[in-house]
Amino acid sequence: GAVVSQHPSRVICKSGTSVKIECRSLDFQATTMFWYRQFPKQSLMLMATSNEGSKATYEQGVEKDKFLINHASLTLSTLTVTSAHPEDSSFYICSARDRGEEKLFFGSGTQLSVL
Amino acid sequence: LAKTTQPISMDSYEGQEVNITCSHNNIATNDYITWYQQFPSQGPRFIIQGYKTKVTNEVASLFIPADRKSSTLSLPRVSLSDTAVYYCLVGDIPAGGYQKVTFGTGTKLQVIP
Numbered sequence: 655g656a657v658v659s660q661h662p663s664r665v666i667c668k669s670g671t672s673v674k675i676e677c678r679s680l681d682f683q684a685t686t687m688f689w690y691r692q693f694p695k696q697s698l699m700l701m702a703t704s705n706e707g708s709k710a711t712y713e714q715g716v717e718k719d720k721f722l723i724n725h726a727s728l729t730l731s732t733l734t735v736t737s738a739h740p741e742d743s744s745f746y747i748c749s750a751r752d753r754g755e756e757k758l759f760f761g762s763g764t765q766l767s768v769l
Numbered sequence: 770l771a772k773t774t775q776p777i778s779m780d781s782y783e784g785q786e787v788n789i790t791c792s793h794n795n796i797a798t799n800d801y802i803t804w805y806q807q808f809p810s811q812g813p814r815f816i817i818q819g820y821k822t823k824v825t826n827e828v829a830s831l832f833i834p835a836d837r838k839s840s841t842l843s844l845p846r847v848s849l850s851d852t853a854v855y856y857c858l859v860g861d862i863p864a865g866g867y868q869k870v871t872f873g874t875g876t877k878l879q880v881i882p
Contacts, residue, residue: 660812688870697856698813698872747812749870757803758870760812
């Protein structure tokens, strides 16, 4: 089946720095990718929909200037957490849909810890 | 998007069959029902998808009644490694395009030795 690769799996950074998370579809083209955030013992919360070649669509309450999304190619979307603060510490997950399949494939997630 | 309701948690002994039911009263005609499994600190993994009646794969079965307002995920003879959170999603995923999928609360299954 299709594979979505997400890196890094874990990152620890100081408050005020920016962190970039990559999401790649390894063996298929994904015109749309989704970014989620998950706090401990909670469900996944959709943050934004990343569209190749155009601006991302953000969910209500998600700051677009803080969570920068770039989907420059059909196989890569990046999420940059700018000027990260401790409250941004969370588990971030991306997903993508292979048009040949009828399901979403998820990355393995990135645990962000901001000190 | 259809809202889903699942039990928050379930316990089961090893070797038993586990049935997790999901309610989706306002499911639309084009919506499919998809179940995902998530282990701690990992991304969700696809388990099974269906539209109506019964679907079975090597991992689970999915039962969908005629009115499609609910669905039941059946895991045969669970083992400790099946301890995870199970999410029921409803949406027109196969249609592609820019359909977004939102997650409900999920059901935390704890398998007991």
